[in-house]
Amino acid sequence: MSSKRKVSNPLALAVMALLYERPMHPYEMVSTMRERGKHESVRLRYSSLYSVVDALQREALIEPREVVREGKRPERTVYGITGAGREEFLDWLRELLREPVKEYTQFAAGLSFIAGLPPDEAAELLGERVRLLEGEISEMRSHIDEVAKQFELPRLLLIESEHELILKEAELEWVRGLVREIEDGTLEGMSQWREIHSELEKARAEALDERENP
Amino acid sequence: MSSKRKVSNPLALAVMALLYERPMHPYEMVSTMRERGKHESVRLRYSSLYSVVDALQREALIEPREVVREGKRPERTVYGITGAGREEFLDWLRELLREPVKEYTQFAAGLSFIAGLPPDEAAELLGERVRLLEGEISEMRSHIDEVAKQFELPRLLLIESEHELILKEAELEWVRGLVREIEDGTLEGMSQWREIHSELEKARAEALDERENP
DNA sequence: ATAGATATAGTCGTTTTCGACTAGACGATC
DNA sequence: GATCGTCTAGTCGAAAACGACTATATCTAT
DSSP states (O other): OOOOOSSOOHHHHHHHHHHHHSOBOHHHHHHHHHHTTGGGTSOOOHHHHHHHHHHHHHTTSEEEEEEEOOTTSOOEEEEEEOHHHHHHHHHHHHHHHHSOOOOOOHHHHHHHTGGGSOHHHHHHHHHHHHHHHHHHHHHHHHHHHHHHHHHOOOGGGGHHHHHHHHHHHHHHHHHHHHHHHHHTTOSTTHHHHHHHHHHHHHHHHHHHHHHHOO | OOOOOSSOOHHHHHHHHHHHHSOBOHHHHHHHHHHTTGGGTSOOOHHHHHHHHHHHHHTTSEEEEEEEOOTTSOOEEEEEEOHHHHHHHHHHHHHHHHSOOOOOOHHHHHHHTGGGSOHHHHHHHHHHHHHHHHHHHHHHHHHHHHHHHHHOOOGGGGHHHHHHHHHHHHHHHHHHHHHHHHHTTOSTTHHHHHHHHHHHHHHHHHHHHHHHOO
C-alpha cells in the first residue's frame, strides 16, 4: 500500500493538487500556493519546485502542455497532470490522511539533552518559550480569522492551520506544566540533575581558584 | 543569537552531547543512543552519522583522540569534544529549548488537500487514523512505563517521549472531532465540498454512459 | 560441527535539497 | 531621467541525506 513514492517531497503533492484543478506554469503554482496559504503547510522553495517539477515529468505524472512567452520575459512552460498523476495524487493523499508518520522535531532533539543545562537555566529558557508560543498562537488565531473573513474561505480550506494551532496549544500547556515542575522541584530526577550541575560548578570554581592561587 | 549553524543536522547535537560525557567512536555513539532511546527523538542513520562526524571535525567542534583496532575489525577512531564544541553544544541547546521552530509535517500536507477526496472517504480514512493513533499511543505509554521501571530512568531522561506522547494525544482528540464534524455535516464548507464531488461523479457517470452508448 | 542469524563497523554512489545568485520589467519618486 | 525597490521567473553549484551494499565476528540452536 505505502510503497516508496518515486517523488517523495510533499511539494510534489501540492504540484499535483494544483494541476488537478487546471494547467499552470511553475511560477503560477507558487503564487497560487501563497494566495491560499499552502506555503504554511508545505515547504516551498523555488529551487526545490523546479527540481520537483522535473522529477514529476520524468515519472510521467505531469506533462508539459505548452510553452508561452510574454514580451521579453523568459519562456514559461505550462504543465498539466496526467492520468497516472491523478492516481498517484489520490493514492498519496489517502496514505497521508490515514497513516501517522513519525516526525522528528527540533524541540524533541533539544529536550533529549536538556539535562546538559543546569535546571534553573532550562526553566528560564522554557519560560521564554512559553511567552514566544503565546505570541505565535495569538498571531495564528487572528491570522486565521482575518483570512477567513477577508476571502470568505470556509474552515475546510484552513483546516491544516487549525491542526497546527491545536498542536502549538498542546505544546504550550505541556511546557507550562514542565516549567512549574522544574521550578517547584516536583519533576522526578530533579535531585540528580541539580547535583550533577552543582558539582560541575564546584569543579569549575576550584579550577579557577587554583589558577589564581597557584 | 541564532545565526546559521555550520553543522545543522540535529544528529550533530547528539554527537556533541555524547562526547560531552566522554570520548567515543562512532559506532559506540549509535549503541549508546539506542540504549537511551534517543534514536526516537533524533533521526539516526549510519550514513548520516559518519558525514556529520566528518563535518564536526572539519569545524573543529570535535577531534580524533586515538585510533584503536581490535583483532581483524576495522579501525575505530575515538573522538572527543573540543572547547569550541562544548560552547556550540550549549548554545545550540539553549536555542532549541527557547525558540519554537516551524515544522512541516506530512499530515499537514495531507490535510491541505483533503478537499481532493470526497467527504465520506476522507472521514473513513481519518477514522482509520484515529484507530492507528490509539494503538500508537497505548504502545508508547507502556513502552515508557517499561523503560522507566526496568532501567530506573527518572522522568527527566524520558521527557522527550512524554512530549511526543502529548502531541499525539492532542492530534487524536482533534481528528476525532473532525471526523464527527464531517460525518454530521457541521463542518463549515461541507456543502460545497459535497457538491463538487457529486458533480464530479455525475460527470464521470455521463462519460461512462456515452462510451457505452455512442 | 556447522548453518544461519545477529551484531559490529562501516563505505559508496545517487538523489535531494538548499542557499545564493542572476536578471529583466515595472512603478514610484526625487 | 536616474535610481530605488519590488515583482516576475528562474539557474547553478555545493552540501546533505539516504538507501543499498559490504564484510568480518560472534552467538545459537540443531
